[in-house]
Amino acid sequence: MGIALVAGAVLAGTSACGGNSSASTPTKDDAKAASSAPAATASPKPTTPKPLGPPMLLDTITPETNTTVGVAMPISVVFSNPVATSARAGIEKAMKISTSVPTTGAWHWFSSTRVDFRPESYWKPGTKVTIDADMTNVPNGNGRYGTHSYVHNFTIGDDDEASVSVTGHSMKVTHNGTVVKTMPIDAGSPSFPSWDGTMAVIDKAKEVRMTSCSVGISCDKSSPDYYDLTLPWDVHLTTSGTYVHYSTGDPYPGHSYGSHGCVHLSLANAKWFYNFIKQGDPITITGSPRGKAAGDNGYADFNLDWSTWLKDSGEGQITTSPAA
Template identity: 35%
Template sequence: MFGKPRSPEDAIKVAPDDGAKGVKPNERIEVSVPDGRLESVKVVRAQDAQEFDVPGRIDEDGMTWRPLDPGALPLAAKYSVDAVALDGHGRRSARHTTFTTYVPDERFIGYVTPENRATVGTGMIVSLEFNREISDRAAVQRAIRVTSKPAVDIAPHWFGDTRLDFRPEKYWKPGTKVTVDLDLRDVQAAPGVYGLQDKSFTFTVGRSQVSLVDAAAHTMEVRRDGEVLSTVPITAGAPKTTTYNGRMVVAEMYEVTRMNGATVGFTDDDGKGEYDIKDVPHAIRLTTSGTFLHGNYWSPNAPGNTNVSHGCVGLRDVKGGSSATPAGWFFDRTLIGDVVEVVNSDDKKVAPDNGLSGWNMEWKDWKKAG
C-alpha cells in the first residue's frame, strides 16, 4: 500500500508562503520536498506585460531549489512559482503559488550630466546628482559603470552625500564614445531607500576647445585642437569682486538670460540686487555659484582694458546679441563640456565641486573616496 497521497502543500514546500506580500531582499526563496525529488521548478516575474524567468538550480539530491542570486530579485514585483515533484512512491504532485516583493516607500534616482546622446567638449565630467542622501556610497557606486571607447582609466569621486562625479586623468580625446550604465534599480542607498533606474546614457566627445582667460591682460585665447583660433578682449571681475582662477567647464548655454545680483549674494543696503540685467546675451555658465562668460553691451569700453564685472567674464556684444561680435562668435563655436581656464586673477582657485570644476583636483586626490 502506498498510503494516502499528500496534499500539494505537504508534498511541495514553498517559501515565501503563497500570497505573501512585502517580501524583503534578504528573505528565504526556496522550493523543497520532504522526500522524493523535484522534477521541475519555474519561477517567473511578471512586469509590463512581459515574463522573466528567475534563474535557479535544484540541488544534487533533487530535494531543494534555490535562486542563483536571491538578493537580485527586483522589488515591487509579483512572482509565480510552479513546481512539479515525485514523492518516494513515484507519485507526481504539482503546486502553484505567488508572492510579491517589497514595495519601497522611498525611491532615489540620479540626474545625469551630460544629456543622453549629446556631443560635448573634451572637458566634460560625468556628474550624477541624487535626489536623496546616499549613506551606502559603496553599494551605489558599484551599480554605476562609466566606460569609453577608446578605453581610459575613469575614476569616481564623491562630493558629499548626493553627488558622484566621474572623469579620466586627462581631458577626453576627441571622438571618444562614453557610456554610463545605471544598474540602480532596487539598490539600497539608505535605510528604506531603494534605486529606481536601470538604464544607459551615451555621449560623444567632439573637437577639443580650451580657452585661456588672462584676467590681468584682459584677453582670452581660444584654442581649437591645439591651434589658436583667436585672441579676444575680455573684462573680468573688478578688484572687489574678482573672478575665480582655475579650470571651469561649460555647463549651460543661453542665447539670452536675466542676471540679478540678489540671486548670487550681491545686494545693496535695501536688499535689492546690485545689478539686474534682463537681457544678457550669449550667456555661458561656468560654475554653479554664478560665474558666467557672457556678452556685455553695457560696458563697451571695458573688454581689453579694465575689469568691471561681479566675477563673470564679459565679451563685447550688442543689445539683443549678434554673431558678429566677439561674444556671439565665441558662443557659436562653443559646446557644453568645453574648458575655460582663468589665470592671473586676484582670487582663489575655483572649488572642484563648483560646477564641473573637478579638473582642479589632482588625480591622486580625485581617486580618493571624497
C-alpha cells in the first residue's frame, strides 16, 4: 500500500499509476511507542489511578508537529482500534484545536478509525494551528480508554496551488494568487483516466518505483500495460497511486494522454515543481472522465462539499479560537 499514514483509507479499486516506495512512508507518531508500554498492574499506592480499561491509542496524527504545510492540509487522526459512533462527539471535544486566526471547521469520520479536521474553505496563509488532544480516560465506546495527551503545532504556509487541465494538456501554478508558471502536461488516457477534483499533496520523493502490478493494472510482463520503472521528482496525490512526476516513457508532454492516470511533466518542469510544492498544497485536476477522488484517498478532503462533510461529524461545525 505504501502509505502507513492512511493505510486504512486506501481505495479497494485499482489506481492509474502507482509505486512502492519507502520514501513515501511518513514518520509514525509517538503514539506507537505507547503500545509497547508494560501492562498496568494493581498498585498498593492509593494515589496511583487504575486504568479504566485497555488503552485507546492513536496510530498517527498528521501533519507532523513543527511543520509548515499548504492551505488544503487537513488534520488527520488515525486510531489503532475502531471508535464507536456513540463516542465520536466526545473524542472530537477532547481533541481541542486552537488557531491564531479564528477558523470555521469541523471533524469528519471517514471510518471507525480515521477522522479528519478541515476548515470550511482553505486555511488562511500564516495561520498557526495547535491540536491539543487530551485523551486521558476518554472512551472509544468499545471498551478502550485514552491514556495520555498528544500535542501538535504546525503553520499554514503560502497559498501555493496547481490547476491541471486534462483536455488542455496544461498545468497552471499560482503563488498567493499570482500565476508563476504554466507548464505542458499529459494526464491519464481514456482507458486509465486521472482522478478529478482537489487533492492535497501527501508527500514527495526524489525517486519512486512505480509498477503496474502494485496497482492492479497488470502483472504480466508481456502485457502492453505492464511497467516497472523508477522515476524522479514525484509529488504524491493519492494513496491509490496518483503522482505528478517525470516519466521516461513520456519525456515531452503537452500533446496527448500519455499516462496510466498520473500527471506527467518534462524533466526540468518536474524538478521545478518538486522543489516548489509542499505537503498540503492543493492540486486540482479537471476534465477527466473518472470523477473525483474519494475524500479519504489521501487528503482529498475538499472533494466533499460542506454539508456532506458535516453529516459524518460528531460535534458539528465549530469556530476555533486562540489558545488560552
